[in-house]
Amino acid sequence: MEKEEVVLLDFWASPFGMRARIALAVKGINYEHKEEDLSNKSGLLLKTNPVLKQIPVLIHNGKPVCESLIVVQYIDEVWPHRSPLLPLDPYQRATARFWADFVEKKICSLESRKIWAAKGEEHEAAKKEFIESLKLLEGELGNKAYFGGENLGYVDVVLVPMYSWFYAYEKCGNFSFETECPKLVAWARRCLEQESVSKSLPDQEKIYEYALQLKKRFGFE
Numbered sequence: 228m229e230k231e232e233v234v235l236l237d238f239w240a241s242p243f244g245m246r247a248r249i250a251l252a253v254k255g256i257n258y259e260h261k262e263e264d265l266s267n268k269s270g271l272l273l274k275t276n277p278v279l280k281q282i283p284v285l286i287h288n289g290k291p292v293c294e295s296l297i298v299v300q301y302i303d304e305v306w307p308h309r310s311p312l313l314p315l316d317p318y319q320r321a322t323a324r325f326w327a328d329f330v331e332k333k334i335c336s337l338e339s340r341k342i343w344a345a346k347g348e349e350h351e352a353a354k355k356e357f358i359e360s361l362k363l364l365e366g367e368l369g370n371k372a373y374f375g376g377e378n379l380g381y382v383d384v385v386l387v388p389m390y391s392w393f394y395a396y397e398k399c400g401n402f403s404f405e406t407e408c409p410k411l412v413a414w415a416r417r418c419l420e421q422e423s424v425s426k427s428l429p430d431q432e433k434i435y436e437y438a439l440q441l442k443k444r445f446g447f448e
């Protein structure tokens with residue numbers, strides 16, 4: 228088999244980049260990691276994602292794949308034999324995609340950033356909606372170890388990066404995830420026992436410091 232060339236354009240604090248990192252780690256793929264300076268994007272990023280100019284971009288044998296949900300699905304399809312992420316059954320696949328889409332709309336949305344970036348009523352409303360969404364996710368998790376069942380699956384890979392931001396959300400939002408959603412916190416800790424996750428997620432304190440810098444930079448305080 229010819230040697231594969233896999234490159235990931237990434238940014239350390241990005242939950243979207245973390246998804247790609249986890250999926251590659253789960254599959255055991257060797258790749259070149261290129262850290263982007265998002266205030267001074269590389270020519271390679273502009274060339275490989277000319278439409279959105281965002282990370283992550285997975286470049287597989289010279290061909291770019293953009294958008295983290297699509298990147299994770301691509302990784303699963305190209306390397307299907309090791310640790311499948313999406314279920315084989317079409318209905319279960321559709322269900323996993325539904326919840327990944329839910330995470331995208333409710334957990335990773337611009338609205339949820341108001342928990343750490345906004346004040347007053349805006350902040351309270353964002354916090355309430357965010358916690359309600361997490362509780363719905365807890366319901367979907369049920370008594371399973373992972374959203375994927377006994378093993379890490381697509382929804383786990385899509386959601387768990389947000390755990391690295393939870394501490395920043397808690398500190399800025401003045402609430403406790405452990406109190407609000409204990410089952411989800413236990414799930415996140417379980418995911419972190421897997422090396423593919425622990426080595427892909429940055430330290431929560433570092434993310435908190437970064438969130439404070441962003442707040443200052445965008446004039447939120």
Ligand SMILES: N[C@@H](CCC(=O)N[C@@H](CS)C(=O)NCC(=O)O)C(=O)O
Binds near residue numbers: 238242243265281295
């Ligand atoms: N929907 C995209 C979101 C990616 C995204 O927001 N990337 C951010 C970093 S967290 C980025 O590249 N920002 C630079 C910019 O928008 O100029 C995905 O899932 O990949």
